[in-house]
Amino acid sequence: MNLGIAGDTVIVTASSAGLGRGSAEALADEGANVVICGRDPERLESAERELAGLDGSVVGVETDITNKEDIDALVEAAVEEFGGVDHVVTSAGGVPPGGFADTTEKEWYGAFDMLVMSAVWTVKAARPNLEASDAGTITCITSTTVKEVADDLILSNAVRRSVIGLVKSLSRELAPSVRVNAVLPAAHETSRIEELVEAGVERGDHDTYEAGLQSWADDIPLGRIGGPRELGDVVAFLASDRASFVTGACVPVDGGRLASD
Template identity: 55%
Template structure:
């Protein structure tokens, strides 16, 4: 399927690894000019090379901290300066610390809100005038399946990420028809974090091999495995394209059917 976004421009935050990087790769493969972002400049440069390997457009790496308002302004401005505009915004951010409610203090709550919610607020505010200028701007927020079902010991993610969904739904109405806003809710995917956890379990003797550990993690998922990050990236690219032009204000679980929520 031709997604009809060749020559467009996208900004993908927290894209030096994981699902953000997969989204950048999926867009770049479609000929989109992509600005990727991360705090670790060495890791960001490695990611740039990886995205460039599949890209048919240009790739620019812009370091920045998503909790820093000046860095967010610089991210959007760099994108516009480099490519003359901005068509697609994909927001991603690292997860907040795990832990139960009674072991989570006020500082943890404020930091999680700043990282997960205010980063999206500021990015949308900065990007909005540029997204309106094209033929159909899009925003895709990468959040978590925790907005559908609370996950044990993830009180911050369970609670704070809900605000991103409320914001996404509001933007889908306030920014339309010029800009569509949607969200994706990933379940477990084979990211660097999952790889690290499985390898640690192998080292502890819980599994005989990485493959066995990975298979165990997918045992409760109806499709029988965890996700490939590019499967989520491909969905993000689709939601950023005119091929999904009547999809607006929705939150799409990408979890292999592992969720139990009816909605």
């Protein structure tokens, strides 16, 4: 599909793997210039290499998104490389799984930095460029847990909802120059899902890794877990002018998993 975003510049946070990488791939496939980031330089370089053949340029910047200075430097690098920023896509690392009794105060604050402040810092740093663009958008990758809680994911269940408050508020405050939306993945094949399945096996919820993975698929009407690109394609659409009247939306990309509207 031609989304009309060729030549636009996009920053995708936490994007050397998983859903961020799937989004970077979809955007670069449409000809956008994409700045990806992550902490591990080898993982980042290999993502940069793998995405190099697509229509848009892809540049990796080593970044820890729980560190404000790193995020400021990420945005500066994007402006230096491509002359501006038209779109921001925020993804993040996973936060520790577990129930209320398992989590420490330090983990609660850590989850807040990882999921909420990383998005706040990115938007704050990129806002002048987004407002100067004639196509500015922000798309936050969150989770279906913002609508229906999942067992043994208390930090994601509780903390991520702030990102939806941020998205809804920004969609009003930054209108009409910047559109702001969220996508809500359920289960997509990434190392995060591997981690959650392994935690379930360790807790004794499932006998094997395969049984654990199947239980995620069984919960999804389409009968399978998604791929990272299936999330990325929706992210690319929301960033494009094809979604020009969509702002403040929370779009599930979940194979029908959410039972509520």
